[in-house]
Amino acid sequence: MNIEDARKVFWVRTNPRPLGELLAEGFLSKKDLEWASQSAYNPNLKLAAKIILESMNNAMPTNQVELPPKIEEKEKETITEIRISLDKARATLWPFKPYRGQLMGTLIDSRQLSLRDLVFAVENAWDDKVKQAAIAFSLVRLKQAIKEPVSSAGFVHVVSGGRSFAQRRETFFTLLQGIIIGLFIALMFFFMSVSFRGTEKPNPNAKTLAEVISTPGGLFGVIFVLGAAVLIGLLINFALDRITKRLDKQIEEHRFGQEGEDNVAQLIVQALDGNWHLFRNIVIPGRNKADLDFVLVGPPGIWALEVKNYHGEYRNIGETWELRNGKNWKSAKRNPSRQANNNSLRLKNFLQADKVNVFVNAAVIWANSEGVLTVENPTVTVWRSSRLADELGNIWQGEKISEAERNKIVEKLTKLCEQQKNKK
Numbered sequence: 001m002n003i004e005d006a007r008k009v010f011w012v013r014t015n016p017r018p019l020g021e022l023l024a025e026g027f028l029s030k031k032d033l034e035w036a037s038q039s040a041y042n043p044n045l046k047l048a049a050k051i052i053l054e055s056m057n058n059a060m061p062t063n064q065v066e067l068p069p070k071i072e073e074k075e076k077e078t079i080t081e082i083r084i085s086l087d088k089a090r091a092t093l094w095p096f097k098p099y100r101g102q103l104m105g106t107l108i109d110s111r112q113l114s115l116r117d118l119v120f121a122v123e124n125a126w127d128d129k130v131k132q133a134a135i136a137f138s139l140v141r142l143k144q145a146i147k148e149p150v151s152s153a154g155f156v157h158v159v160s161g162g163r164s165f166a167q168r169r170e171t172f173f174t175l176l177q178g179i180i181i182g183l184f185i186a187l188m189f190f191f192m193s194v195s196f197r198g199t200e201k202p203n204p205n206a207k208t209l210a211e212v213i214s215t216p217g218g219l220f221g222v223i224f225v226l227g228a229a230v231l232i233g234l235l236i237n238f239a240l241d242r243i244t245k246r247l248d249k250q251i252e253e254h255r256f257g258q259e260g261e262d263n264v265a266q267l268i269v270q271a272l273d274g275n276w277h278l279f280r281n282i283v284i285p286g287r288n289k290a291d292l293d294f295v296l297v298g299p300p301g302i303w304a305l306e307v308k309n310y311h312g313e314y315r316n317i318g319e320t321w322e323l324r325n326g327k328n329w330k331s332a333k334r335n336p337s338r339q340a341n342n343n344s345l346r347l348k349n350f351l352q353a354d355k356v357n358v359f360v361n362a363a364v365i366w367a368n369s370e371g372v373l374t375v376e377n378p379t380v381t382v383w384r385s386s387r388l389a390d391e392l393g394n395i396w397q398g399e400k401i402s403e404a405e406r407n408k409i410v411e412k413l414t415k416l417c418e419q420q421k422n423k424k
Contacts, residue, residue: 005048006019006048006049006052006055007020007048009045011393012042012393013396014083014389014393015390016081019033027122030053033049033053033056034053039391039394041394080139080144080145080146080147081146082146084129084135084136086148089105090133091103091105092104092105092133094107095121095127096117099113104133115138118134118135155273156272156277156278157410158265158269158278158279159279159280159413160279160280160281161420162281162417162420162421164258164293165281166254166255170251173251174251176247180240184236184240256311260308260367260385261307261309261367263367264294264305264365267385268388268392271388271389276296277410277413278294279294279414280293282413282417282420284347290342292305292343293307294307297409298396298401299401300400301359301400301401302347303360303362303395304363305340305365306339306363307367308366308367309367309368310368310371311368313371313373314374315329315374316364316373316375316382317376317377318377319335319337319338319378320335321334337362337378337382340380341380344362351412356405356408358409362380363382363383365382365383365384365388366383
């Protein structure tokens with residue numbers, strides 16, 4: 001394969017256009033090609049990315065800024081296929097000031113959005129729909145010939161089994177915190193009421209405080225009692241503070257994990273179409289119950305996805321997961337690779353009970369785009385949320401599960417989700 005053939009190879013399914021076009025328009029970077037040269041399942045794409053990278057490295061001195069390949073006259077006449085219809089692009093809300101919340105179509109018609117604004121949106125918008133709308137309007141502004149996408153199979157079918165594991169744990173720790181604080185307040189009121197009851201009927205033989213402290217022994221006793229009371233109060237306050245802080249940390253961790261799951265679900269819905277089913281928060285019944293964050297079912301296969309939204313610096317070497325602790329590394333409390341692999345096996349066995357014999361792929365999704373993760377020779381595939389659209393486009397290598405078999409899997413998992421909801 002030469003450089004010209006390499007530039008004609010198509011990118012992953014989520015953006016199925018020739019590499020030459022995408023590079024010329026600035027939609028692919030050197031970093032994207034490096035990812036494809038290492039991770040692309042399509043051997044032609046993998047080889048093409050390597051060839052283009054070699055060409056860039058040989059043609060460009062290290063002290064120069066990388067520029068997109070020169071657009072040939074023949075390429076200029078190429079019709080560019082966009083991923084969003086112009087009607088949907090016009091109905092997309094602009095997310096940046098000063099026009100935040102206004103329809104992009106209206107802003108384009110009134111010339112309030114410049115080409116520079118559209119390029120900024122392509123590079124910085126978090127919502128993929130905004131990016132695709134900005135790309136479409138940029139091509140229209142540049143008077144490029146475009147081809148709108150053919151009507152897709154609709155949106156991803158999302159089915160939920162109820163509250164997620166993270167939500168259940170967050171609720172549990174919140175209730176536990178409330179019970180502990182309520183118990184402490186109740187005990188305080190109890191001791192106060194006991195003290196007041198003791199003063200309702202004073203003992204006629206009891207000594208006054210002045211009489212008690214008039215003797216050395218009595219003074220020492222009063223000081224001891226007051227000191228003990230203060231010490232007990234400080235100890236109780238310290239213990240309560242430690243307990244509530246630990247519970248606050250647990251609540252925040254599970255809340256953060258839930259945010260990661262919600263963001264990943266949104267990315268999946270944006271990247272795939274109605275040929276796919278996304279199941280959330282499935283609990284596989286049996287002796288060893290398994291909580292699955294996501295199960296993705298589509299023509300290329302079935303995936304058990306474990307979503308992790310961790311703070312801190314992690315590394316995954318083989319099956320091992322470690323967390324940096326100062327200058328050292330220590331084993332992580334949980335092993336996402338092992339969790340994903342075990343969940344895929346449990347799901348496979350669950351489907352086999354109805355004589356559905358399919359291979360269940362396992363994958364870990366690193367949801368924290370700001371967190372640090374190093375991956376070396378992983379035993380289970382690790383996808384970063386920042387590249388999730390490309391990863392999902394990468395797995396589509398033709399239909400591997402028949403429609404009849406997919407329908408059987410979808411029916412079984414949908415029934416399981418309904419049973420879970422009814423139990424709650």
